[in-house]
Amino acid sequence: AVGRIADFATQVNERTENIGARRLHTVMEKLLDEVSFEGPDLANKHVTIDEAYVSRMLAEIVKNEDLSRYIL
Secondary structure (H helix, E strand, O other): OHHHHHHHHHHHHHHOOOOOHHHHHHHHHHHHHHHHHHHHHHOOOOOOOOHHHHHHHHHHHHHOHHHHHHOO
16 A cells, blocks of 8 residues: 555656655645544544555546645
């Protein structure tokens, strides 16, 4: 899953302005947005971040150039 996250960050950097690790930071925020929001309700639960989850949460960013620009 870590490699897939890096792939998404790289793809967005290539399609828009290359801002390096700052892009990775914002991609991670987008990836974990739902988990962070639901955090209090997830007490005593296990959350798995696998390649399927990463793809589901981040695919739209790579497909949509306008959204890619919005995600720093």
